[in-house]
Amino acid sequence: MTAVAEPVPASITAKGWGWRHPGRTRWAVRNIDLTIEPGQRVLLLGASGAGKSTLLHGLAGVLGDQDEGEQAGELTIDGVSPADSRGRSGLVLQDPDSQLVLARVGDEVAFGAENLAVPRNEIWPRVRQSLDDVGLDVPLNSSTTALSGGQKQRLALAAVLAMQPGLLLLDEPTANLDPAGVLEVRDAVLRVLNRTSATLVVVEHRVEIWADVVDRVVVLDSDGGILADGAPATVLRHESTRARLIEAGVWVPGYRPETPTVRTGSGTDLLQASGLSVARTKRGPAVLSGVDLTLRRQEAVSVLGPNGAGKSTLALTLAGLLRPRGGGLTALEPLARGAGATPYEWKSADLVNRIGTVFQEPEHQFLTNTVREELEFGPRRVARLxxxxxxxxxxxxAERLRLTGLLKANPFTLSGGERRRLSVATMLATNPDILILDEPTFGQDANTWAELVTLLVELIHGGTCVVSVTHDREYTAALGSRIAAVDGTSATLEAAA
Structure with a gap:
């Protein structure tokens, strides 16, 4: 096997750097003065919308030129503009599906190296080394679409590693993973860093996952500049710094914001699943069978389980967006209100104000050019207000979910956390009887997490049924959810959290 050369760790320098998206009055990030030495491992924190992802995209050289936004100051890798040093950095995004290109695992890992014109005889040793590094033990001709969420995240990481970047940029790499997948991806990163000494900058709201394995924590201030910078023990645990971070909405170990107490009642039955079987595609195999579940007003249900077990498929079937493979799914009259007993057969106008759905990828449901138009879309067409x-x-x-200052912005220029809040807000605006959310809390800082939970608790008290696909146990407990535990074959109901 051909020996694989190791990358040279990169250095980062920012001098008064900032970036503003076109058509926006507010800078996404500004006044950043920062130096990161070769080989350092940095955890980048900040409130939702503070500019963490923008900084990573700037370092990856993918923000575009002056026609696509406005830049201030200077940002360099090894003294060179990121746009002129592509290949020195490798970016892994929150959603692995958004960066998978090819149909087979081996081709996907080789793709980046091929684009960097790496000689063919060097590429495949890199591919095998990268797959070994991330612990993805599947044949090279395996289908990329058949992988679980955790496997896709490791595949995206392997594809970046095969490029041998001196700077590894990770944007919430564990955002939608189950607890086992979180540790798998983190440990894969550590194995690579221990072998290559590459520089690391990782954005993550799950601070406790990374706090003990990084050298340094840098916290961006929402108003620009750096709020805190230092060793993890100093930044995250020192009393005065910790208090400032909590006020800013940064998650710190051992802290959970206060939320209202849920008063669940025995509300009216709305939707009943009896022996329900669900499948991801029309002709694909059933991923869950024999599901018995009744959704009622004034309650929350959390669908829990490992990646790939069928949680999202069950949610989309309950939402009337996938046809049941078998069994029964019946809308009772308090929900149906003359539209019929089968949600899958409802017209879109009948569905949206009865069962609202927030997808795992927020951008999949955006339809307009501004945040305001997106919020107005449902009420204008459904409620005729x-x-x-x-x-x-x-x-x-918009005010509750901190979107007021973004009403004129294009939804696709928002941060990941802002896009998630907008996707939730668009469904809340249609006032559905059942609200189904897939990973509603990813990308949220502590303050926006608390506001979202508070708003959902108020909806439950008002009579809405809230169903959430989530790995967030604290969120599940805060809503007082009944739990539907999914294991890849069926769903088992448990008592409230």
Missing amino acids: TEEEVRRRIDPI
């Missing part, structure tokens, strides 16, 4: 009634409905939601 006047202009004044539309404003009275969406303005409080």
